[in-house]
Amino acid sequence: MKQLVGFEKNYDWGSIDMIPNFIGQAPDGTKIAELWWGSHPEGPATVDSVLLTDLIKKDVAGELGQGSTSFDRKLPFLVKLLAANDPLSIQAHPSRQQAIIGFDREENDGVPLSAPSRNYRDSNHKPEVLIAMTEFRAMVGLRQISDLIDLVDELELKKFREYLLDGEDLRSTDPRNLVVNTLNLDKTRGQELLKELSEALERTPMPRDWMRDAIETTKGLVKAHPGDIGILFGLLLNTVILSPGEAIFVPSGHLHSYVHGIGLEVMASSDNVLRGGLTSKNIDVEELLKVLNPEILSDPFVTFSDEGEAILTVQDFRIKHTVVEGEQPLEALVGKPAIAVCTSGEVQIEDLHLSQGMAAWKPARESFNMLRGSGELYTIWA
Incomplete structure (x- = not known):
């Protein structure tokens, strides 16, 4: 078992100091958005300066276990430390079947993997869990139409009603149509809506209920992306504010x-x-509308069992949260590949010391045994 060094990703929405401060390093002026711990070809992590992808290729059974054939002899999960200083894009991810079709189509069309216009960089789906390390604000899933109408009425958005909501019976508005209408707005109407919304945000007293979170989020979108039609999704999507340790799926x-x-x-x-x-x-x-699931996502929060394991329905990964105090056993996970991330304090797995923001790679041929220290650990395996 050895330290796994993450692959650094630098995007505009990242931060100069959020990840460096979290992992105990001095900022160097570079915006860091993510650290990737995994074997994805777009950003493979390293063990002793060797790419995890190369380690796996040399000994698939030893690194991933005998069951690796069920996930195409590849590590089926990816772990990231993400720092959003500004909002990420309005986005969705394809199902596995959609990804296979889209990837094959772009391959056949000769679109280079590195091309900015490339949508599908692999043939896999991307269900994901985000666990808050700090207070974390996110927009997740379409808002209930009745709540959206209440929010639109609170802000007195007449043009929004006229351009985006269906017919006279507004509460029967189809969520998919709402997204289609928003994304396909012509430039003139889009700017009219954004002007109306910006004026409403300035004049409307801040309410005390869930609308406050939605309005605060939308104000942040206006500041970060002025003139972008994606601002309207501050109204269309649910705002969730996670406390450290809370998670969404x-x-x-x-x-x-x-x-x-x-x-x-x-x-x-x-x-x-x-x-x-x-x-x-x-x-x-x-393409986004092809993969869109318009069902209302009423409760994205993840529940953890008494033993600390996230209760999930996906087959690609499992997650367990462990609070470490002193010396205690850790589930061996014999025959399974695993990544362990220390998210607070300091912990020691066997002879490997991890401080906050450090990760370990456990190949399938090895096992976890004893855990020591004082801190928190998330273990991800398949």
Whole structure:
């Protein structure tokens, strides 16, 4: 078992100091958005300066276990430390079948993997869990239409009603139509709506209930992305504010955006993202609408068992949270590949010392045994 060194990703929405401060390093002026712990080809982590992808290729059975054939002899999950200083794009991820079709299509069309217009960088789905390390603000899933109408009425958005809501019986508005209408607004109407919304945000007294969170989020979107039609999703999507240790699950097809905070993200090993706004990256509305799941996501929060394991329905990964005080046994996970991340304090797994923001790689041929120290550990395995 050895330290796993993450692959650094630098995006505009990242932060100069959030991740360096979290992992105990001095900022160097570079915006860091994510650290990737995994074997995805877009950003493989390293063990003793050797790419995890190369270690796996040399000994698939030893690194991933005899069951690796069930996930195509690849590590099926990816772990990230994410720091959102500004909002991420309005986005959704494809199902496995959609990813296979989209990837094959772009391969056949000769679109380079590195092309900015490329939508599918692999053939996998990307259900994901985000666990808050700090207070974390996110937009997740379409808002109930009745709540959206109440919010629109509170802000007195007449043009929003006229342009985006269906007919006279507004509460029967189809959620999919609402997203389609928003993403396909012509430039003139889009700017009219944004002007109306900006004026409403300035004049409306701040309410005390859930509307406050939605309005605060939307104000932040206006500041970070002035003139971007994605601002309207501050109204369309649920705002959730996570306390440290709380987690949300985002299934394939559901719109979301991570707005601000540091989080530990666990997902199926994929980098397939379809975007609809709040970004300078490629936006493909037609493809986003193909993968869109318009069902209302009423409760995205993840429940953890008394033993600390996240209760999930996905097959690609499992997550366990352990509070370490002194010396205690750790589930051996014999025959299973695992990544362990220390998220607070200092812990020691066997002879490997981890402080906050450090990760360990446990190949399938090895096992966890004893855990020592004082801190918190998240273990991810398949």
